[in-house]
Amino acid sequence: MGRLLPIHLLFKLPLGQFTYAELEGPTDLKWDSHGVTVVGSDTPGTSSNQLNSPRGLFFDQKTQILYIADRDNHRVQQLLPNGQIKTIAGDPNGNSGTSNDRLNQPSAIYVDENQNLFIADTNNHRVQKWEKDSTSGSTVAGKTGNPGSDLHQLHSPQAIWVDSENNLYIADLSNHRIVKRLSQSSVVVIAGGNGQGNLPNQLNDPVGLYFDELNNDLYISNYLGHSITKWKIGELQGTFIAGRVGENGTSSILLNHPSTVALDKNGNMYIADTYNHRIELFCNDGSKEGKRIAGITGQIGNNDEHLNFPHDLALDIEKYTLYVADSENDRVQKFTFISSSSKGIRTIIEQKWLLLFITISFIRFY
DSSP states (O other), X not given: OOEEEEEEEEXXXXXXXXXXXXXXXXXXXXXXXXXXXXXXOSSOOSSTTOOSSEEEEEEETTTTEEEEEEGGGTEEEEEOTXXXXXXXXXXXXXXXXXXXXXXXXXXXXXXXXXXXXXXXXXXXXXXXXXXXXXXXXXXXXXXTTOOOSSTTOOSSEEEEEEOTTOOEEEEEGGGTEEEEEOTTSOEEEEEEOSOBSSSTTOBSSEEEEEEETTTTEEEXXXXXXXXXXXXXXXXXXXXXXXXXXXXXXXXXXXBSSEEEEEEOTXXXXXXXXXXXXXXXXXXXXXXXXXXXXXXXXXXXXXXXXXXXXXXXXXXXXXXXXXXXXXGGGTEEEEEOXXXXXXXXXXXXXXXXXXEEEEEEEEEEEO
């Protein structure tokens, strides 16, 4: 007759430095409600540390540099890890223009792995590429000063994305579509393009765009549709995953002119809920209910807890630091992640060995 013996096995795995992140329900995640201004102030201006209605943000994980589309100053600012701020595209003095060294109300930025800068130059109806350390850009999509609905034209482009194969995705706002510019220069419509509206095959002022390349899914914020659409590339329509289509409100299931949608590496979704003056978090658990993580719903203000028409956000996916373009306060706010929950985010740094205990109980020996 056999015996039941508890057997304990010890494994020692060399992992080097690593980060472990576990995200569960919205109640497990918390950011400091008091933001810190990293660029800008309550007063618009053109000095290097001032902004004028900032819109797009991009945080480069590799370099730890924050890029800011300083819309009404017609330039792109760069915040370095040492705190230095400098203009890297457009006129430092805030003058607009149509030449290759000028911008006109840039709304969004994307930085590729080589630190080349792609800019949605909205009022010039084009997307510009500024190679690293260059003093001017080149038009890679659209026609300067010539809006239209032809495949090679854009009309007030907003969010942009560049994938691993250098294909460019553009939220073509006034054409209510997402277009993809292939690396060989051909252009195709991949979402929307069926007129403005709130049907599953339509978009309604798409201003925000996130591309989950692994799953081939686009996440699109419908500014006038008060909703977020998830659209798998190759399909003829999308699925509404946040907000109530065509209806705005202040509850946790409603949005009011959402400007930006972004995902973290666990699939949790962050939304700049612009007219509600807040940032909402929707965890990757199928829930339609969001959690406010920054700003105060329905309240405009300029203290460290308030936001005033936030139009974009950027997330440091390692530290979960949240940067918010607080547009009408002419500043960028930083909100620090502070959760200490065991179900929240746990970070282990400089861990040289992981002791993994596996207990195997009730092993029968004959």
